[in-house]
Amino acid sequence: MKTRGDQEAGGRGGGSRTRRPGKPTRDQARNAAFDVVRAVDERDAYANLLLPRLLRERGITGRDAALATELAYGTLRGLGTYDAVIEMCSDRTPDPDVRDALRLGAHQLLRMRVPPHAAVGTTVDLVRLRIGAGAAKFVNAVLRRIGSRTIEEWVPIVAPDPADDPVGHLAIAHGHPRWIVSAFRDALGGSDDLADLLDADNARPLVTLVARPGRSSVGELEEAGADPARYSPYAAYLREGDPGQIAAVAETRAAVQDEASQLVALALTRVPVDRPADDELWLDMCAGPGGKAGLLDAIATYGDLAEPTAGAEPGACFPGGARLVAADVQYHRARLVWQTTRDASVVTADGIEPAWRPGVFDRVMLDAPCTGLGALRRRPEARWRRDPSGIAELGKLQRRLLGTALDAVRPGGVVAYVTCSPHLAETRVVVDDVLRRRDDAEQLDARAFLPEVDGLGDGPHAQFWPHRHGTDAMFLALLRKRP
Numbered sequence: 001m002k003t004r005g006d007q008e009a010g011g012r013g014g015g016s017r018t019r020r021p022g023k024p025t026r027d028q029a030r031n032a033a034f035d036v037v038r039a040v041d042e043r044d045a046y047a048n049l050l051l052p053r054l055l056r057e058r059g060i061t062g063r064d065a066a067l068a069t070e071l072a073y074g075t076l077r078g079l080g081t082y083d084a085v086i087e088m089c090s091d092r093t094p095d096p097d098v099r100d101a102l103r104l105g106a107h108q109l110l111r112m113r114v115p116p117h118a119a120v121g122t123t124v125d126l127v128r129l130r131i132g133a134g135a136a137k138f139v140n141a142v143l144r145r146i147g148s149r150t151i152e153e154w155v156p157i158v159a160p161d162p163a164d165d166p167v168g169h170l171a172i173a174h175g176h177p178r179w180i181v182s183a184f185r186d187a188l189g190g191s192d193d194l195a196d197l198l199d200a201d202n203a204r205p206l207v208t209l210v211a212r213p214g215r216s217s218v219g220e221l222e223e224a225g226a227d228p229a230r231y232s233p234y235a236a237y238l239r240e241g242d243p244g245q246i247a248a249v250a251e252t253r254a255a256v257q258d259e260a261s262q263l264v265a266l267a268l269t270r271v272p273v274d275r276p277a278d279d280e281l282w283l284d285m286c287a288g289p290g291g292k293a294g295l296l297d298a299i300a301t302y303g304d305l306a307e308p309t310a311g312a313e314p315g316a317c318f319p320g321g322a323r324l325v326a327a328d329v330q331y332h333r334a335r336l337v338w339q340t341t342r343d344a345s346v347v348t349a350d351g352i353e354p355a356w357r358p359g360v361f362d363r364v365m366l367d368a369p370c371t372g373l374g375a376l377r378r379r380p381e382a383r384w385r386r387d388p389s390g391i392a393e394l395g396k397l398q399r400r401l402l403g404t405a406l407d408a409v410r411p412g413g414v415v416a417y418v419t420c421s422p423h424l425a426e427t428r429v430v431v432d433d434v435l436r437r438r439d440d441a442e443q444l445d446a447r448a449f450l451p452e453v454d455g456l457g458d459g460p461h462a463q464f465w466p467h468r469h470g471t472d473a474m475f476l477a478l479l480r481k482r483p
């Protein structure tokens with residue numbers, strides 16, 4: 001694979017080298033994608049924030065914008081796989097900017113339908129202009145080697161043998177860090193769809209909208225071009241177009257919200273709590289930026305206006321008239337909640353040093369701070385930024401917050417413990433630990449409050465999955481304070 005001749009052509013070696021970051025090339029899409037990949041690598045930029053800005057500023061639209069997006073996001077998702085192939089095809093460690101260009105070229109060669117001569121030629125042109133002639137020669141040589149095989153041929157060469165190391169193999173084959181593959185395998189609990197999950201994580205999620213009841217309707221979103229969703233009675237899928245252009249979204253009567261986020265909030269409102277609805281007091285304890293609070297606020301006020309779902313308990317639709325308090329420890333996030341909700345009382349408050357008296361709430365939503373491993377498909381680079389070292393610290397915070405959430409509900413009241421992560425150390429282990437230490441709470445079968453959704457696991461909690469439900473991998477446990 002590696003030849004000595006490449007050594008001279010490689011990396012920084014000699015030749016005229018000009019570095020002109022941001023200098024436009026005629027290939028605007030590749031230029032923008034390169035800038036995004038560089039910014040993510042060099043200064044921890046967020047691709048999903050930077051790319052739309054670059055496209056706007058440079059007037060890149062239509063097919064070019066779609067190409068830039070696929071190039072940047074696909075390259076970032078597949079970094080682990082591409083780096084393994086690049087290493088096999090290079091005789092030296094490329095400088096960071098050269099490596100980013102190689103990653104971009106590798107993505108085109110291995111996962112896009114770009115003809116090989118175009119993938120190599122355009123990447124070499126970009127490197128010549130942006131980095132230098134010596135680097136361009138090196139990139140040309142490495143990309144030609146990469147293009148000599150398909151991704152299916154490369155994987156068995158660069159990945160561990162699946163028989164010896166199935167997790168290591170999947171990590172390289174599906175572009176995920178090994179520790180995340182291992183955490184997903186544990187959370188799936190022996191089912192054989194781990195590769196499907198990793199594939200789903202590599203696909204761009206559908207834009208899902210929520211029509212907040214009493215303020216908007218799925219019908220209104222359908223008129224704006226969305227399709228009714230699979231599970232949530234308040235959700236609609238927007239297959240194309242900018243959600244910000246929809247009047248209901250612009251007026252915060254509707255919003256972009258993953259379907260599982262809607263369903264976990266809805267499940268909390270469906271648990272009977274044996275108190276007149278208009279006496280009920282609800283708390284969203286970690287509410288920022290306000291997605292779930294926006295839906296809870298509307299249901300608390302107007303009620304669950306959807307047709308009762310087949311299999312739902314009679315009277316399971318909340319009739320409305322309750323009050324919601326929404327809290328977040330960060331002032332700027334509490335402000336976002338205030339902008340999203342209409343009737344809720346919003347406070348900046350620390351859930352572990354409660355600003356409220358114990359035992360006053362009927363329903364508490366605890367959407368706990370977590371690793372966010374369940375939403376990796378939303379941020380292409382996120383999987384490479386996370387590391388497992390924070391999980392123990394987060395676990396301590398999650399346990400304390402769940403303890404104070406249980407303290408906050410009155411006997412007979414209910415707590416929804418939610419994470420946007422399927423990692424067992426953030427989900428079942430936290431719930432089991434907290435319940436083991438106290439005898440005033442019990443776990444309900446959360447699946448019973450989501451009769452419209454199957455495949456949520458063995459219970460009593462409910463675990464959503466991107467490959468099964470098309471949602472984020474959201475976890476829900478429902479805990480009742482014993483009367």
Ligand SMILES: C[S@@+](CC[C@H](N)C(=O)[O-])C[C@H]1O[C@@H](n2cnc3c(N)ncnc32)[C@H](O)[C@@H]1O
Pocket residue numbers: 261285286287288289290291292293327328329330333349350351352367368369370
């Ligand atoms: C997963 S996010 C919540 C997302 C939100 N429920 C939604 O649907 O938009 C977790 C939130 O918890 C907040 N948080 C972290 N520690 C907290 C604490 N001790 N008390 C209250 N909020 C906290 C964070 O600021 C963050 O906004």
